[in-house]
Amino acid sequence: MVVSWRLSSFGVVLSVALALVPGTHGWSKEGHILTCRIAQGLLEPEAAAAVENLLPDYANGDLSSLCVWPDQIRHWYKYRWTSPLHFIDTPDDSCSYQYSRYCHDQHGVKDMCVADNMTEALLFLSHFMGDIHQPMHVGFTSDEGGNTIALRWFRHKSNLHHVWDREIILTALAHYYETNLDNLQEDLVGNFTDGIWYDDVASWEQCDDLLPCLNMYATESINIACKWGYKGVNSGQTLAEEYFDSRMPIVMKRIAQGGVRLAMILNKIFGGSEEVFVTI
Numbered sequence: 001m002v003v004s005w006r007l008s009s010f011g012v013v014l015s016v017a018l019a020l021v022p023g024t025h026g027w028s029k030e031g032h033i034l035t036c037r038i039a040q041g042l043l044e045p046e047a048a049a050a051v052e053n054l055l056p057d058y059a060n061g062d063l064s065s066l067c068v069w070p071d072q073i074r075h076w077y078k079y080r081w082t083s084p085l086h087f088i089d090t091p092d093d094s095c096s097y098q099y100s101r102y103c104h105d106q107h108g109v110k111d112m113c114v115a116d117n118m119t120e121a122l123l124f125l126s127h128f129m130g131d132i133h134q135p136m137h138v139g140f141t142s143d144e145g146g147n148t149i150a151l152r153w154f155r156h157k158s159n160l161h162h163v164w165d166r167e168i169i170l171t172a173l174a175h176y177y178e179t180n181l182d183n184l185q186e187d188l189v190g191n192f193t194d195g196i197w198y199d200d201v202a203s204w205e206q207c208d209d210l211l212p213c214l215n216m217y218a219t220e221s222i223n224i225a226c227k228w229g230y231k232g233v234n235s236g237q238t239l240a241e242e243y244f245d246s247r248m249p250i251v252m253k254r255i256a257q258g259g260v261r262l263a264m265i266l267n268k269i270f271g272g273s274e275e276v277f278v279t280i
């Protein structure tokens, strides 16, 4: 099936994104806010206008203010259909990710387009583009993506999944950014506009074909989960400075990548004059 990256295929883009995102939780609200702010800052005028038009008035034109919405409504009756999308059984110790292998039995994927409500489609897409970059989202079955690996984060109780969702971000905010999200955002943006990631951004944005791209993002995540998330971590352990110092740069890079790639996709959907075709 050949579809174009245009407004009319927003639902297709969305359903693919939904079908690919495993895990029971995503980034914390801070992670989503950062991803969406970064993305919105990179939109070309046409895409920026389209996004603004889709946002309800109370969002005041700020996409990031509604990027956690899909987490808030996923238990509501009307949105129960989104629930199965939050689980993918990845075999334990499988450090690779294959769409066809693990996702084909997601029932009713075709019916999961919500293109009749473009606002909601935008919010789901924005949310799940963040989540797919959270490494522990592609986790092992028996430990629920690290959720059952109870441990301590510095002095308090936590679990491995939560460490990646939120603890690392909060600790970074406290240590380096005066707990101010704006400061962290500025540093993130600075690092890809003019800093350590400057040379990598073009490769992050590289995407001719949507499905392989989303597969690649998920594969990056499981690779990181194996190499940096699970490795050397046992239940009951205390994770502190050493884990934080070595993992924080990875978390930050994933947030930046999610934002840059969300912008790339929204720019393709809403902007530009040339047709870009993808095969799904």
Ligand SMILES: *[C@@H]1O[C@H](CO)[C@@H](O)[C@H](O)[C@H]1NC(C)=O
Pocket: 184, 187, 188, 191, 195, 196, 249, 252, 253
């Ligand atoms: C930005 O890059 C500097 C190194 O130049 C690094 O110390 C800092 O942690 C990076 N910030 C983020 C948010 O990744």
Ligand SMILES: *[C@H]1O[C@H](CO)[C@@H](O)[C@H](O)[C@H]1NC(C)=O
Pocket: 056, 117, 118, 119, 120
């Ligand atoms: C989507 O649109 C419908 C009406 O078209 C509206 O009732 C609903 O609140 C909208 N959802 C969001 C998140 O704005």
